[in-house]
Amino acid sequence: MHQxxxxxxxxxxxxxxxxxxxxxxxxxxxxxxxxTDLQTLLAMDQSSVSQQLAVLRNRQIVDMRxxxxxxxxxxxxxxxxELLDVARAIFNxxxxxxxxxxxxxxxxxxxx
Amino acid sequence: MHQxxxxxxxxxxxxxxxxxxxxxxxxxxxxxxxxTDLQTLLAMDQSSVSQQLAVLRNRQIVDMRxxxxxxxxxxxxxxxxELLDVARAIFNxxxxxxxxxxxxxxxxxxxx
DNA sequence: TTTAAATATTGCAATATTTGTATATTTACT
DNA sequence: AGTAAATATACAAATATTGCAATATTTAAA
Numbered sequence: 001m002h003q004x005x006x007x008x009x010x011x012x013x014x015x016x017x018x019x020x021x022x023x024x025x026x027x028x029x030x031x032x033x034x035x036t037d038l039q040t041l042l043a044m045d046q047s048s049v050s051q052q053l054a055v056l057r058n059r060q061i062v063d064m065r066x067x068x069x070x071x072x073x074x075x076x077x078x079x080x081x082e083l084l085d086v087a088r089a090i091f092n093x094x095x096x097x098x099x100x101x102x103x104x105x106x107x108x109x110x111x112x
Numbered sequence: 113m114h115q116x117x118x119x120x121x122x123x124x125x126x127x128x129x130x131x132x133x134x135x136x137x138x139x140x141x142x143x144x145x146x147x148t149d150l151q152t153l154l155a156m157d158q159s160s161v162s163q164q165l166a167v168l169r170n171r172q173i174v175d176m177r178x179x180x181x182x183x184x185x186x187x188x189x190x191x192x193x194e195l196l197d198v199a200r201a202i203f204n205x206x207x208x209x210x211x212x213x214x215x216x217x218x219x220x221x222x223x224x
Numbered sequence: 225t226t227t228a229a230a231t232a233t234t235g236c237a238a239t240a241t242t243t244g245t246a247t248a249t250t251t252a253c254t
Numbered sequence: 255a256g257t258a259a260a261t262a263t264a265c266a267a268a269t270a271t272t273g274c275a276a277t278a279t280t281t282a283a284a
Contacts, residue, residue: 003131006131006132006135007131008203009134009199010128010129010130010131010134011129012199012202013125013126013134013199014125014126014241016125016129017123017125017126017128017129018122018242019122021122022121022125023118034261035260035262036259036260036261045244045245046260047244047245047246047261047262049261050261050262050263051243051263054262054263060206066250066251066261068252068259068260069260070259070261071260071261071262077205079198079202083195083198083199086198087124087195089191090124090189090191090195091120091121091124093189093191094172094189097172126271130271146230146231148230157274157275158230158231158232159231159273159274159275159276160273160274161231162230162231162232162233163232163272163273165231165232166232166233178231178280178281180229180230180281181229181230181280181281181282182230182231182281183231
């Protein structure tokens with residue numbers, strides 16, 4: 001049925017579903033970065049960074065530009081940042097909900 | 113450092129990273145649905161639907177309401193649909209890119 | 225108190241992802 | 255040609271996720 005398209009979409013989300021890759025994307029908000037840059041920023045070893053970048057590259061989420069021996073990575077579609085913003089908004093809502101729940105539980109204990 | 117938060121975010125995206133779960137969420141755009149409803153809509157067996165719903169429930173993406181023996185599921189935060197919309201926009205861009213590439217390749221072959 | 229309907233959970237083999245380590249590849253420089 | 259820097263890839267062990275089939279649980283009604 002809608003199998004292929006939804007599989008495609010699922011693969012896209014799968015590419016985002018990793019802490020290191022999310023951090024990489026956050027760092028790319030401020031423009032392209034080299035692998036060494038990211039390696040420093042994330043305090044990760046070179047090959048791990050390269051591997052995560054490969055995942056993002058395969059899903060076409062990032063673009064790569066080579067200058068000499070240096071590879072510069074950037075986010076292909078600025079809409080991605082919008083997506084991350086909406087995701088952040090959802091997390092905030094989530095945290096507010098959790099906080100309210102805690103507050104409620106605390107009050108229940110106090111009035112007892 | 114930012115480990116826990118990004119792990120949390122990654123888990124959220126992981127919950128979206130499955131074709132069946134994406135289809136379920138699309139169906140929930142038009143309001144709450146019972147497990148049987150979804151089972152029919154998706155042409156999946158009951159236990160698979162329940163399992164995927166469990167994943168969405170664990171990540172607090174959907175809410176569940178029970179009425180008799182029937183369980184009604186709905187999306188907790190409408191922002192989620194906004195997120196899916198942005199994702200859709202990204203896919204469209206992506207497809208346009210692919211299409212243009214194909215077009216270009218076709219033209220190259222024709223003029224040769 | 226059986227029975228049926230609706231939903232949830234469990235167990236497990238098959239796959240897929242992650243993580244760390246080692247090894248390639250590419251490019252520029254000497 | 256030989257070497258160093260930057261990046262990429264290969265591989266294997268540890269984990270996690272799927273996809274089914276079987277089994278439980280819960281609720282309402284006979």
